[in-house]
Amino acid sequence: MSAVRRLFKDLNANKAMLLMVLPATVWFLIFSYLPMAGLVIAFKEYRYSRDGFLASILNSAWVGFENFKFLFSTNDAWIITRNTVLYNVVFIVLGLLLAVGMAIVLSEIVNKKLAKVYQTGMFLPHFLSWVIVGYFVFSFLSFDRGVLNQLMEALGLERTQWYADPEPWPIIIVLVNLWKSVGYSSVIYLAAITGFDKSLYEAAMIDGANKWQQIRRITIPLLIPIMTIMTLLNIGRIFYADFGLFFQVPRDSGALYSVTNVIDTYVYRGLTTTGEIGMSTAAGFYQSIIGFLLVITSNYIVRKINKDNALF
């Protein structure tokens, strides 16, 4: 049988399945793979052409690594990389400590009904959009009406223009992010703790271990594999920032860019405000490549530790 006939026979045999994957495959080609091909813009001086998408890309002149050179010659590349990575490092470390701590606290609370209520409350922020969170933050930080300024005035301090003063923002950003994410991630650890073998604790009890010792010697060591996995996966995403957090919460305030500009917001502003299409794509490319390498590396490490938990 010729190869072509064999192919047709195979295709025919898998006809139903091929039809099933068709819609999402078309979607992937258009919304994921075509943009990957569109990364060539990073090496071009992009000019919009009236004749459409392909013509725009084809008619733009090649400029080699000019866009990258320009990006890295400015201070921006350094600031956005530093902000993105540093914030993520802080989120990973504090997020892990708080989520695990909260999961242990919830698992030890005697009144299970109340523990459930706590969990439901902590999970709430995860369901709100960053726009809404931006409003919440504003109700605390607004110059003339915000609670924080009212409190400061009551204490005899000066009101602060929070949205114009970059200094406190690293702390505000971190607090808001933890507020939104800790309840969500503690669910994963809590689910793991509930699955632990209860007889381990009983044995420890009989040996006279108090609760604190049980947490330190049983719960935490048992949680370490999942903690490692979650952390490594987060490290794989260290080059990506949550756009909403850095755009909505500081209300896109220009005065705060030095501490709130991350790669994602930089790319967005390059596209919409400054019109630096080529450089913006170059920044996005830089993010995708480093992000890709980090995911591959962290997954490789996860695989070494525990094959079941690896992403691939």
Add this chain to the structure above:
Amino acid sequence: MLAVTKKNRDFHRISPVGNAIFHAIAGLFTFACVFPFVFVIIISFTDESTLARNGYSLFPEKWSLEAYRYILLTGEQLFRSYGVTIFVTVVGTIVSMVFIALFAYAISRKSFKYRNFFSFLAFFTMLFNGGLVPTYIVVTQLLDLKDTVWALILPMAVNAFYIMIMRTFFVTSVPDAIIESGKIDGASEFRIFTTLVLPLSLPGLATIGLFSTLGYWNDWFNALLYIDDPGLVPLQSMLMRIENSMSFLLQNTSNASINAGILQSLPQDTSRMAMVVLATGPIVLAYPFFQRYFIQGLTIGAVKE
């Protein structure tokens, strides 16, 4: 020994003091998580002039329903945006679930010869992407979706991570034997999928459906990029646009009778907060009932086949 421990079940328990401390920690954090929402509700019921005088307060001197009355009378944009959000959420979730379930089911079947190829096709998008600018150019220039409702639906329709969750669900909860029995009875692949597989996969579908619903309801990013037409602005995006002034709302109100006098007495702050409450209300009210599925989905997502 055993009798003693059986009698007082303090066995696993922490001391009363420790328990109290744990309650305090969990209680405080829970309070911090819920409080801002309650606070915004209070602000929305505050009298505007009280607010102008005293700022946002937990115990306003004077309560008022003015903000909600104002929205009912002039909030055409809000209702319009509500409509857009509901439409996008319903259609988007249906499209997502159909695309994702079909794809995930096909790659979960061992009999599908090209399953590895298509799994990789989906999976690779989790590792590498073209980024914002090329995606933007594809959507606006190739597909010409700017200022259409599809710009709010299609870019979020498929998600490789949900496909992985769903595939795991099919593999673990649909026994091969059932599919075989369907084949023996002469059912087509589609018939097997719709009448045998889907009913067994309801919890998985519910999880994906809820994730999608929440994603569409809360989305503002696509509107920020692709929507200029006020008639197509979804809720979250509308809230974002009126953040600093009510001008957006006023521009898009066909109620021409609003005169300068009313303009001056607009309940600005309170009605913005009332809109926040109205836009978030459905999610906040519904989520305790669906939380179980989210938690299920979260934990499934962490486990592989």
